[in-house]
Amino acid sequence: MADSTKTTRGSGLSRRGFLKGISAGGVATGLVGGAAVQHGKVVEAAPAVVGPGDTAIKLKINGEVKSLTVEPRTTLLDALRNRLDITGAKKVCDRGTCGACTLWIDGQPAYACSVLAIDAEDSEITTIESLGTPERMTALQQAFVNNDAQQCGFCTPGMIMACEAFLKENPSPTRDQVRDGISGNLCRCGTYHGIIDAVLEAAKTMKGGA
Numbered sequence: 001m002a003d004s005t006k007t008t009r010g011s012g013l014s015r016r017g018f019l020k021g022i023s024a025g026g027v028a029t030g031l032v033g034g035a036a037v038q039h040g041k042v043v044e045a046a047p048a049v050v051g052p053g054d055t056a057i058k059l060k061i062n063g064e065v066k067s068l069t070v071e072p073r074t075t076l077l078d079a080l081r082n083r084l085d086i087t088g089a090k091k092v093c094d095r096g097t098c099g100a101c102t103l104w105i106d107g108q109p110a111y112a113c114s115v116l117a118i119d120a121e122d123s124e125i126t127t128i129e130s131l132g133t134p135e136r137m138t139a140l141q142q143a144f145v146n147n148d149a150q151q152c153g154f155c156t157p158g159m160i161m162a163c164e165a166f167l168k169e170n171p172s173p174t175r176d177q178v179r180d181g182i183s184g185n186l187c188r189c190g191t192y193h194g195i196i197d198a199v200l201e202a203a204k205t206m207k208g209g210a
């Protein structure tokens with residue numbers, strides 16, 4: 001027979017202790033209309049339950065608000081690629097190890113495969129699509145071209161987003177700092193030498209150097 005004094009995992013409260021507490025306090029605690037109520041006062045709003053089906057959300061991407069529906073389990077990366085057709089961020093490992101899906105959330109680089117779309121609702125999302133154009137590249141994009149810093153190009157959008165964010169924080173980096181700074185982004189083609197050269201060249205250009 002099960003031991004009724006056993007602690008429920010994670011609750012820190014035994015079944016017997018819980019029942020004792022209830023009888024001591026009478027019916028003083030309960031849930032009314034989704035809110036926790038103690039002694040007749042609402043003490044804490046219960047978290048809203050969403051899903052498991054499609055849920056309407058709004059995402060602010062590159063300054064534009066987009067309305068869409070997603071299951072709550074949908075990652076930001078899948079929402080962008082599969083629902084909004086914004087495909088610059090690439091899906092490679094889909095588990096936060098390669099950096100191919102790097103974008104910015106509120107100006108900070110993030111792996112889009114490791115963030116739920118519903119959790120990004122109140123944030124400014126910036127993707128590679130908003131950085132430069134083929135006619136007007138950023139200094140870093142031009143430096144990638146100049147230094148042959150890509151082969152298949154699959155890691156490149158995420159790499160650019162990571163390197164641009166790195167340069168904002170480190171406008172005058174050393175070679176070793178660049179190497180450390182891009183360590184969260186993997187290039188299967190092994191173009192690291194060119195990428196580091198490109199970041200160093202862009203740093204110089206951005207400071208007004210040749």
Ligand code: FES
Pocket residue numbers: 090091092093094095096097098099100101102111112113114
């Ligand atoms: S696809 Fe997101 S880190 Fe690899």
Ligand code: FES
Pocket residue numbers: 149150151152153154155156186187188189190191
């Ligand atoms: S250029 Fe091919 S993975 Fe980096």
